Amino acid sequence: MxxxxxxxxxxxxxxxxxxxxxxxxxxxxxxxxxxxxxxDQESYDETLRNDGRIEGARENAIANAKNLLHMNLGTLEQISQAVSLPLEQVVALKKELTRESVTVTN
CATH class of the missing domain: 1.10.287 (Helix Hairpins)
Known part of the structure; x- marks a missing residue:
């Protein structure tokens, strides 16, 4: 409701x-x-954080962004918008995945 x-x-x-x-x-x-x-939105958000809901949603967004990056589906901007993460964070995830890929192939 x-x-x-x-x-x-x-x-x-x-x-x-x-x-x-x-x-x-x-x-x-x-x-x-x-x-x-x-x-009070801040109090509401704090309650959700304490319940683990916001962190769980953030973790899901990061996992979804990584999956989209792995599959090369969309631009960084599109992925950012699709998973509701800041563009800077998606760029950082892309760099992280690139480093992991380089490490695995060496």
Whole structure:
């Protein structure tokens, strides 16, 4: 469920259940605005990092970029965009793979 859907469902539930019904009807837009204003992206990202989700996603993006580089599929810019990594990081991965290839063939 998206954040928007969850917030709207919670407000609708409170209204249907007569939990301060008139207050919620009158203040709906203010409540929603306050909730969105209070949402802290940094705190959310920190929670995800602590759960290992962001790091896992980053590791997947790096692995995907390496696979695309190995298969010579796309330009560095296209790979960067496809896996949502900065171009500089994709360039560094390409250099790393080139060094590994040289080491293996020697």
């Amino acid at each position: 998206t954040f928007d859907s969850a917030v709207n469902e919670a407000v609708d539930f409170a209204i249907r259940g007569d939990f301060l019904e008139e207050f919620f009807r009158e203040k709906r837009m203010k409540i929603l605005d306050d909730i969105y204003t209070e949402f």
